[in-house]
Amino acid sequence: MAYFVQQLINGLTLGSIYGLIAIGYTMVYGIIGMINFAHGEIYMIGAFVGLITILALMSAGIASVPILLILAILVAMVIAGLYGWTIERLIYRPLRGAPRLAPLISAIGLSIFLQQYVQLTQGGRVKTLPPLISGGFTLMRGDDGFTVGISNFQIVVFLLTLALMAGLTLIINRTELGRAQRAAAADPLMAALCGVDVDRTISVTFIIGAALAAVAGVMVVLYYGVIDFFIGFLAGLKAFTAAVLGGVGSLPGALLGGLVLGLVESFWSAYADAAYKDVAAYAILVLVLIFRPSGLMGRPEVEKV
Amino acid sequence: MTALLSIKDLTMRFGGLVAIDSVSFDVRPEAITALIGPNGAGKTTLFNCVTGFYRPRSGSIRLDCSGRLTELSGQPGHCIAQLGIARTFQNIRLFANMTVLENLLVAQHAELMRASAFSIAGILGLPSYRRAEKKALDKARYWLDRVGLLSRANEPAQFLSYGQQRRLEIARAICSGPRLLCLDEPAAGLNSRETIELASLVRAVSQELGLAVLLIEHDMSLVMEISDHIVVLDYGRKIAEGSPASIRGDKAVIAAYLGEPDGEAA
Structure with a gap:
């Protein structure tokens, strides 16, 4: 039982990180109907920027962990947001009217480009960071002497994910910007006729998605303490899976999909063979798609005749 | 009175098909202008040019913005909306x-x-x-x-x-908050009671807000009842323009709708 609870906590932590990345996929898909396969790379860049910021601040003599954390997250969000904006502006916008395959192939190409670019500029070796946030709480002690703990870092991840999700939900449902995003997602031409600047709305969507992925990147740096230029590939794929699992286009779906995926991986690693955890994750995806093609929270598209 | 919207020599082509062939007319402020014509006459195409969906081949569409004429063709949709043009669609x-x-x-x-x-x-x-x-x-x-x-x-x-x-x-x-309201077949699919309600709504709105209305409609009784001015298109050309009474008796219009009378009858 104690072991189970521990895996639950670990799975939710991992799942929150997947969820944060998945939101970027789902928002971009919702508004321009395109899977941005370079999104995983944005997350990777966010991780690098976070790491560099922390190291730079530490060498500048700042030792306060909250300040390091907040600044790292902010800087990573801003820089990743800039990347997101630039990518949309330079690569996807000119392809807006093109057949669907063109932006998809460009996204894959861009993803490879960004990986190689980071490898060239930052080097191919893994980068490490000593753990910043240590300590935690012991929640319970099992009969077999196994203790369940939640680390302070895991608490930070949960709180941050909750806060970001709440903020995002507020923006989407309550603000002008969110209303414009929903309108542009539903019918871009009509939204423009209502006075919505659709191009700008799409830009903002990319910026928000990229900024959230950057937060996930910083979290991963702090969680594992090890990153390299290639982490975006698998994480991007997992987050994409999470988005599809939850229902592409649905924001709560993205978070739910991320959490489900995190839990599956965590429990599979704990009770079965950890080497096969990716197989388990994708098997779940296949099953969900067979029985609920529109995902857990997606609305099936009904063609009106 | 000066025109709110002034369309001059507007031509729109799709490949070899000339959808609109040098059409010119004015939309007056605070009045209802109807655009009628048989199916395929180019009415919706003209709307699409005005609201920026299509870029016309030649000609101009100018909107009077407090005395200054602003060219609309080539402007993005949200700018056209912000200049004061709103529209509805045939399919909702x-x-x-x-x-x-x-x-x-x-x-x-x-x-x-x-x-x-x-x-x-x-x-x-x-x-x-x-x-x-x-x-x-x-x-x-x-x-x-x-x-x-x-x-x-x-x-x-x-x-x-x-x-x-x-x-x-x-x-x-x-x-x-438009100054020009473009309605594309607002009565399509409505029953006769709803059509009457719609007519009085459009009329009232136009008077209350001092709004110019450009209306595409097939329901002739509605058009004749509420329009101040009617423009008739056929095969992309303007074949007539005038008050409802004058359009009703116009030979070219009758011919376009009912077909040319054959030789003997004429």
């Missing part, structure tokens, strides 16, 4: 998953966005934004009341009946 294009009220708020997007300083004032809940939001909500509720949909304000637009969706679409176009 509401934001189906958004509520009835939200549909009307999207229409006031430009104003609210300015007031909210790109949502920042909105998130912070600054008083200036609160005021703008209240004004937008009041306006939305007023027009919902006018089209008889106030009680359904918080339902998703897709739950409305067809006739209600048509009225909501018109209310949304009005909420964007």
